[in-house]
Amino acid sequence: MPAQSRYAGIIGTGSALPDRVLTNFDLERMVDTSDEWIRTRTGIRERRVAGEDVAASDLSVEAAREALANSGVAPEEIDLIIVATVTPDTLFPSTACLVQERLGAKGAAAFDLAAGCTGFLYALGVGQQFICSGTYEKVLVVGVDLLTKILNWEDRNTCVLFGDGAGAVVLAPVPPGEGILSLYLGADGSGGPLLVMPAGGSRLPASRDTVDRKLHTIHMQGREVFKFAVRILGEAALAALERAGLQKEDVDLLIPHQANIRIVEAALKRLGLSPEKAYVNLDRYGNMSSASVPVALDEARREGRLQKGDNLVLVSFGAGLTWGAAVVKWSMD
Numbered sequence: 001m002p003a004q005s006r007y008a009g010i011i012g013t014g015s016a017l018p019d020r021v022l023t024n025f026d027l028e029r030m031v032d033t034s035d036e037w038i039r040t041r042t043g044i045r046e047r048r049v050a051g052e053d054v055a056a057s058d059l060s061v062e063a064a065r066e067a068l069a070n071s072g073v074a075p076e077e078i079d080l081i082i083v084a085t086v087t088p089d090t091l092f093p094s095t096a097c098l099v100q101e102r103l104g105a106k107g108a109a110a111f112d113l114a115a116g117c118t119g120f121l122y123a124l125g126v127g128q129q130f131i132c133s134g135t136y137e138k139v140l141v142v143g144v145d146l147l148t149k150i151l152n153w154e155d156r157n158t159c160v161l162f163g164d165g166a167g168a169v170v171l172a173p174v175p176p177g178e179g180i181l182s183l184y185l186g187a188d189g190s191g192g193p194l195l196v197m198p199a200g201g202s203r204l205p206a207s208r209d210t211v212d213r214k215l216h217t218i219h220m221q222g223r224e225v226f227k228f229a230v231r232i233l234g235e236a237a238l239a240a241l242e243r244a245g246l247q248k249e250d251v252d253l254l255i256p257h258q259a260n261i262r263i264v265e266a267a268l269k270r271l272g273l274s275p276e277k278a279y280v281n282l283d284r285y286g287n288m289s290s291a292s293v294p295v296a297l298d299e300a301r302r303e304g305r306l307q308k309g310d311n312l313v314l315v316s317f318g319a320g321l322t323w324g325a326a327v328v329k330w331s332m333d
């Protein structure tokens with residue numbers, strides 16, 4: 001591979017969460033479940049739920065404004081907006097175009113990207129490429145999902161797991177050897193049926209029948225996804241570390257996809273890392289899909305968990321099936 005001459009780094013982060021909290025005890029009154037089951041099987045205690053009038057672009061704009069303020073970048077300076085989501089406001093126009101308009105980022109190209117819960121890692125990689133190639137100077141990457149909008153609230157297998165939120169980062173060139181040091185992305189389409197929203201696309205367009213059969217909601221074979229996740233999180237993180245020329249011992253902070261504490265623990269074990277090395281907020285937010293990694297990243301930064309020069313590993317898995325990991329040398333003061 002040719003030597004890399006430009007490096008892309010995160011120069012600002014932001015996040016947005018709906019105010020409404022739905023606890024496990026609230027769910028006990030909705031489906032046949034218990035706080036005890038949800039806590040011990042997943043680690044989740046509560047999640048946020050967006051109001052009826054709130055859509056992906058609303059949370060995205062809030063998170064993006066925070067990330068822009070944190071980076072000191074003005075909306076007009078943004079060259080590209082990528083929104084990773086599986087719950088866009090509408091299939092078209094893209095949520096990224098709605099965000100561009102509301103931010104006043106007039107000079108920016110904009111598009112959405114879907115890779116299930118791995119969407120943010122994929123979008124980070126795309127943004128990185130545009131900066132490393134010299135095409136763009138400032139890229140806004142948003143991970144947003146409002147999975148509560150596509151849940152079947154009668155299905156206890158899925159409705160207890162997910163929450164809503166958005167996270168954003170601003171990418172820009174950083175000195176060589178800083179910022180995103182490596183990226184590892186993967187997909188296995190044979191696992192598609194394990195996690196799917198069957199209707200609403202060109203395969204099964206919306207009809208009275210699809211609505212009656214609740215085919216516009218998440219259908220998941222949880223145990224199969226669990227087995228895949230337990231294997232892939234550790235594998236992906238190790239592959240990204242190898243590409244960055246780093247060892248497990250070099251990891252200062254791991255920010256994993258926040259789906260299930262047992263999956264996070266398995267990844268920590270595989271990597272030989274102690275629990276303090278992982279940032280976990282799934283107890284408060286549940287699984288926020290594309291938003292989970294960037295929201296955790298923003299909280300970790302605000303809590304002072306990231307020091308300049310730290311080696312950070314971001315890692316996720318999701319529908320597709322997809323997976324991705326990135327090693328980032330933290331370049332913010």
Ligand code: UT7
Nearest residue numbers: 032033034037041117156157160222223225226259260318
């Ligand atoms: O971002 C990617 C999105 N997906 C995931 O991350 C999901 C990955 N999978 C998981 O996290 C876990 O598989 C779950 C949390 C979904 C399920 O945990 P599990 O330990 O794999 O449970 P299970 O599916 O093997 O189910 C065990 C039992 C079943 O009852 P029976 O058949 O043994 O009688 C379920 O019906 O638990 C039952 N169950 C529940 N009980 C109370 C399933 N959901 C619930 C519930 N409350 N909410």
